[in-house]
Amino acid sequence: MPQSEDHRLVDLEARLEREDPRFTRAMRSGRPVRPREYRRTGAWWGLALGVAVLGCGIALSQGLLIAGGLVLVGMAAQLADPDPARMTHRGFGRR
Template sequence: MPQSEDQRLVDLEARLEREDPRFTRAMRSGRPARPREYRRTGAWWALALGVAVLGSGIALAQGLLIAAGLVLVGMAAQLVDPDPSRLGRQRQRRG
């Protein structure tokens, strides 16, 4: 038995509420916010911290700081970089 369109919309709304409550609250108030997958502020701060640790490690000639900085920069770059599979799908749709 097929679901009604209203039931599908209610299910979609409930799933979105569980996945990203901040986004759904913003949509209800009429002031949209970025969805979770587009929020990268924390990743940029982590990248800045990693570069600072790496730079201070180089300046102080401390191998442990250099290694920690490289690890932080690598982790943050992974968070800042968008999902490659999603990028591939967008390019396929355009072409």
């Protein structure tokens, strides 16, 4: 392999290490995990929190809680979207 090809691979490895260190450590150990783009645990917790706030707002007849719950549910649903091509900003939704 020419030197330029080796340099490209080293650059790619370094960039991946900076972006998602958990993924690269898992690949080195031979036990791969999902890349950061496909981890949705935080989105599910946000969705559960939003539904809880929305339910409390409905039960207490509080408009501000209802509005806050709807906003949280909307944000979490956007993060839980299974189509990563719809993400317009790479840094959006990082944990």
